[in-house]
Amino acid sequence: MYRFLLTPRWLGYLALTLVAAAVMVFLGNWQLDRYHGRTAINERIDAGATMTPAPLRDAMPAPTGAAGSVGPAPAERLTWSRVTATGRYDSANDVLIRGRTVDSTVGFEVLTPLVLADGSAVLVDRGWIPPIPGGGATVQPAVPAAPTGEVTVTGRVVGSESGGGGVARRDGKLEARRIDVARLAKQLPYPVTGGYVLLDGQTPAADPAFRAVPIGHTNNWQNFGYVWQWWIFAVMSLVGYGWVARREARRRAGLDGPRVPVDRAAEPAAAGPATS
Template sequence: MVVYRFLLTPRWLGILALTLVAAAVMVLLGNWQLDRYHARTAINERIDAGLRMDPVPLRDALPAPPGGNGTAGPAPAAERAWTKVTATGRYDTSNVILVRGRTVDRKVGFEVVTPLVLADGTAVLVDRGWIPPAPGGDATAQPPVPAAPSGEVTVTGRVHLSESGSVAVSRRDGRLETRRIGVTQLAGELPYPVHGAYLLLDEQDPAADPTFKGVPVGYTNNWQNFGYVVQWWIFAAMTLFGYGWVARREARRLAGPVEERPVDRAAEPAPRDGDPVRAAR
């Protein structure tokens, strides 16, 4: 082990420190991706649970908005996302919201969101489904929107958290338009308190217009995060292995070539007469 004393020199101690820091950072990055894998797995499990469960009353998943008109209530707890709920009220057809730039089956169109006003005067936004743009126009051409049922409507849908990001809300041809379903921003355009999440419609009584296509639920790609976990941890192991390999190569270089032992000719047995070796000599 004397040959490895060079590892105690300042240069090699510095290399070791950098190696350990790099490996530690890679392990931490792997742990971070592992946390994201668990979080995304939990989301997918909630989506599956929402598909299987029986619907519960809206109030069991969403607290009532405590503020006044034009305000949004608190967002539900994360574990309440994708809960299947049922609610009864009347659609406010004077405040239909068109969410443009939404893709279903590789086609760009609009999601139609309509406030459902409940008996207590509050409302919950209901994503009634996807429709294509107006025929002959581009992807931003406002489509003809199928009329919402008049009178009392009972909807069954899954709780969808408000979409993040600040996006302008405008009114065009009597309809609100936006790019994201941001409940807080949309609530500011409406004349009643709004619940802090919206519903992705599954069923409706009276039945929904067949023009609407159901908005698919987006599962998270949790296995991609798991792949990153394995990748970062392998990189950490390779970094440590590389340090050991370089150190061993340096030790062999310092040790120098192995000298061959000299052949003692005197110790060789004397060749006999007629021995081909003697004849060769």
């Protein structure tokens, strides 16, 4: 009954089905890797909320190049860990990151280089501020001054962002769309650490005009759902091939021929109950 499966036509169907199933299994495995990666990020975020801050250099090595260079990026396993550092803010090189949203309002994140004792600096994300009322999302806001003198900061280690175009200086402040540490470092007069610090707290205290930048967990369960979706599709494609092949085999064997309709009108009427 199933010799037709060895014909070129049906062998082609089988090849297409196997390729489709293999691609779907691959996509499912890819989503599984993304699920594990995002789960690890969420676990680091949760662990960082309660950990004791470590020295900055335990997470991000000191840069060794000349002014404008950038140091090694923090290891992935150390991102979102808490660190502490002491230095002096360089307010002359504040960085405004525009287009950042908090509670559905588009504003700015303000980064200020913290110059350390070794002459290098680390960018500190001091927080979010709203735009000037009625000024639009691209008008520079009034940035609260950073404390003068020695400052000790505590915050989370965050890796550099990618993309977002270039860096421009306007009205004495650097502006960018993304926190690309390597691009920002080229505008600064000292070597810069390869990641930045998202501020949790500092001494002296930060200006109350800043709002803390929320740390969002990644949606890892969405990826987990995609894993099962692709794997189910792979199984369905194989089951579908088997169902079509079985249907064709039954047709060739004459088992699924058209049925003769039953003429109910030609059947004798059932005898009614006897009457007296």
